[in-house]
Amino acid sequence: MSSPNQVIAVDFQDGVVYLRLADGRVIGNPLDWHSWLAAATPEQRANVEMYKLSVYFPDLDDGLDIEEMRKGVPPRLSHERAEPSR
Numbered sequence: 001m002s003s004p005n006q007v008i009a010v011d012f013q014d015g016v017v018y019l020r021l022a023d024g025r026v027i028g029n030p031l032d033w034h035s036w037l038a039a040a041t042p043e044q045r046a047n048v049e050m051y052k053l054s055v056y057f058p059d060l061d062d063g064l065d066i067e068e069m070r071k072g073v074p075p076r077l078s079h080e081r082a083e084p085s086r
Helices: 042-046 066-071
Strands: 007-013 016-021 026-030 054-057 062-065
Touching: 007 054, 016 066, 026 066, 062 066
Parallel strands: none
Antiparallel strands: 007 016, 016 026, 054 062
């Protein structure tokens, strides 16, 4: 039996990435929040591994986390980190 948080489908529509969960919930965020995914080919997007709390795109070596997507806040990119103090 799958967990209610198990991702059962990933869909891309109208500039949004959607994750459908086993309990019927659908979580979506603007695709432009995930530039690495927005720039991916349809083939790269189709190669997805679905897990209990996340999805992973092996061809892109990156993924989406359900809890982070639920917050509805754009992810913080590594280049946005504060510069070290001098």
